[in-house]
Amino acid sequence: MCSELILELALRRPGFDLAVDHAIALRGVTAVSGPSGSGKTSLLRVIAGLEPGATGHVSAFCEEWQGPKVGLMPAWRRRVGYVFQEAALFDHMNVARNLDYGLERRRAGPSGGAGQRGPERDAIIDTLRLERLLDRMPGRLSGGERQRVALGRCLMSAPRLILLDEPLSAVDHASRSELIPYLQRSLALAGVPAIHVSHSRAELRKMADRVLRMDAGRITASGGSELLLPEGAILLDARVLEVGPEGTRLDIGHLGQRLDLPPGAEFQLMVRRDQVVRISGSEAGVAAAGRIEARVAPPGPDGMPLLEVARQALALPPVAGPQETPAPGEALTLALAGYEVLPPRAAD
Amino acid sequence: MGSDPANSAGGWAIDWSPVWLTLHLSALTAVLLLALAVPLAWWLATTRARIRPLIEAVTALPLVLPPTVLGFYLLILFSPDTGLGAAWVRLTGETLTFSFTGLVLASMVYSLPFAVQPLQTAFEAVPRPPLEAAATLGAGPFDRFRTIVLPQSRRGLLTALVLSFAHTVGEFGVVLMVGGNIPGQTRVISIEVYSAVETLDYERAHVLSSGLLVFSFLVLSAVYVLNRRGRRDVF
Numbered sequence: 383m384c385s386e387l388i389l390e391l392a393l394r395r396p397g398f399d400l401a402v403d404h405a406i407a408l409r410g411v412t413a414v415s416g417p418s419g420s421g422k423t424s425l426l427r428v429i430a431g432l433e434p435g436a437t438g439h440v441s442a443f444c445e446e447w448q449g450p451k452v453g454l455m456p457a458w459r460r461r462v463g464y465v466f467q468e469a470a471l472f473d474h475m476n477v478a479r480n481l482d483y484g485l486e487r488r489r490a491g492p493s494g495g496a497g498q499r500g501p502e503r504d505a506i507i508d509t510l511r512l513e514r515l516l517d518r519m520p521g522r523l524s525g526g527e528r529q530r531v532a533l534g535r536c537l538m539s540a541p542r543l544i545l546l547d548e549p550l551s552a553v554d555h556a557s558r559s560e561l562i563p564y565l566q567r568s569l570a571l572a573g574v575p576a577i578h579v580s581h582s583r584a585e586l587r588k589m590a591d592r593v594l595r596m597d598a599g600r601i602t603a604s605g606g607s608e609l610l611l612p613e614g615a616i617l618l619d620a621r622v623l624e625v626g627p628e629g630t631r632l633d634i635g636h637l638g639q640r641l642d643l644p645p646g647a648e649f650q651l652m653v654r655r656d657q658v659v660r661i662s663g664s665e666a667g668v669a670a671a672g673r674i675e676a677r678v679a680p681p682g683p684d685g686m687p688l689l690e691v692a693r694q695a696l697a698l699p700p701v702a703g704p705q706e707t708p709a710p711g712e713a714l715t716l717a718l719a720g721y722e723v724l725p726p727r728a729a730d
Numbered sequence: 731m732g733s734d735p736a737n738s739a740g741g742w743a744i745d746w747s748p749v750w751l752t753l754h755l756s757a758l759t760a761v762l763l764l765a766l767a768v769p770l771a772w773w774l775a776t777t778r779a780r781i782r783p784l785i786e787a788v789t790a791l792p793l794v795l796p797p798t799v800l801g802f803y804l805l806i807l808f809s810p811d812t813g814l815g816a817a818w819v820r821l822t823g824e825t826l827t828f829s830f831t832g833l834v835l836a837s838m839v840y841s842l843p844f845a846v847q848p849l850q851t852a853f854e855a856v857p858r859p860p861l862e863a864a865a866t867l868g869a870g871p872f873d874r875f876r877t878i879v880l881p882q883s884r885r886g887l888l889t890a891l892v893l894s895f896a897h898t899v900g901e902f903g904v905v906l907m908v909g910g911n912i913p914g915q916t917r918v919i920s921i922e923v924y925s926a927v928e929t930l931d932y933e934r935a936h937v938l939s940s941g942l943l944v945f946s947f948l949v950l951s952a953v954y955v956l957n958r959r960g961r962r963d964v965f
Contacts, residue, residue: 456870458867458873461868474881483877487869487873532863536866
């Protein structure tokens with residue numbers, strides 16, 4: 383009950399019903415993915431205490447937030463930060479007063495001083511680059527700036543859990559990629575668990591430790607970031623050996639890009655089946671974004687030949703090359719037309 | 731100051747006491763009414779109780795009822811023979827009927843919709859997301875009301891204050907029924923104009939009427955100017 387957010391809840395509305403029975407680990411980032419209208423936002427609102435119509439049981443941090451004994455603990459007592467899709471800034475206050483709104487109420491929290499120590503005001507302003515915005519009114523901020531202020535205001539209140547409700551969806555495409563590092567740095571600064579809701583898998587992939595998939599008001603799957611992969615994608619565990627002038631050498635191959643990772647760092651390489659453009663016996667120096675060393679594995683149960691990359695079996699039939707049917711054990715080089723670098727697989 | 735007899739000697743031998751009495755009554759009514767209407771309007775704007783439409787209807791009744799009808803019922807209610815009037819007599823030794831206090835109470839009832847309706851509209855227009863954001867930042871209901879709802883409803887507050895003030899200035903029927911025509915106690919401008927016309931003292935009627943006209947115009951203009959400025963501040 384202390385290290386998990388326990389949800390056994392239902393919320394019924396005309397044309398929609400949410401029913402969730404799940405425990406979410408209270409550490410790292412939990413991504414909630416699913417189509418629009420699948421109940422992702424409703425789930426966050428119930429967790430925050432913003433849905434008085436919800437029934438059932440919610441508990442976290444050794445406290446019961448909702449249940450037959452306590453009724454409904456109001457949102458303002460839960461110390462759960464919420465970053466809204468549309469920022470929801472206070473339009474009658476400038477940015478500094480918006481930020482301080484959270485800060486002032488952090489001390490006034492019901493559970494008193496000890497647990498209320500969040501990041502310093504200056505650190506938050508610095509991390510989110512808010513110095514130059516402090517005197518501005520929210521009406522004069524861009525979409526990206528509004529979300530940075532909203533994030534900062536949330537951190538100021540020293541929450542124990544941060545709920546991110548599609549924080550990037552109301553922002554234009556260019557600002558979106560700028561905002562992602564701010565999101566990551568904010569969560570690192572706060573040092574508290576977060577639940578990140580989005581319908582964009584690409585957005586979630588950048589910072590998910592575990593994933594819940596929702597559909598029609600139900601949690602339909604839970605697992606690691608493989609749930610966020612696009613159709614036909616493959617994840618490969620990789621380790622950096624050396625970052626040199628001509629790219630990054632990996633234990634499983636080579637990337638043309640110089641990754642910003644130290645030697646020994648582990649990560650996952652995401653490749654889509656259609657990005658593996660070429661397989662050849664010995665052709666080195668092919669113009670490609672990267673190369674992977676693979677080995678022909680014994681054929682699968684259906685008789686399809688398989689490949690093996692660093693002991694990971696790969697459901698990737700070898701494309702017709704110089705040799706029609708490579709023999710098991712034979713080494714191959716896969717040329718990659720594209721790839722994506724993801725954080726390593728979460729421990730759970 | 732309404733009962734101060736020193737005011738009765740004016741420049742052109744004009745009795746200023748109805749003017750002061752009117753201003754005193756209207757200002758006091760507006761302020762007391764605002765204090766009463768703010769919680770009532772907030773309740774109306776947010777409650778999901780089934781009786782809400784009934785309370786809204788009661789609140790709007792003074793708009794529809796002729797002032798004489800309203801005044802008649804208030805007269806009955808204030809009468810020393812009935813509950814409220816008798817309790818007041820026991821408590822203070824004075825009657826509510828034909829007194830300044832009674833007039834304030836009656837004016838509050840009479841102007842109630844003019845305070846409640848702009849406030850309710852303003853409260854309903856406060857968007858939900860900032861209120862929910864404030865809650866997740868740790869602000870309790872009263873805190874949210876004070877720091878988010880009231881500042882974002884400034885124009886509604888000002889409108890409610892001015893409309894109830896102005897409406898009380900223009901009150902006639904209810905005053906006549908409940909307050910009568912006692913100099914320095916209940917003889918407000920509208921009553922004074924009426925009795926001036928009755929006694930064919932047109933000069934006096936002119937002075938008071940034109941004075942009231944100009945005053946009302948100036949007050950309302952000032953409000954609209956301020957309102958406009960307030961709007962620009964927000965964005």
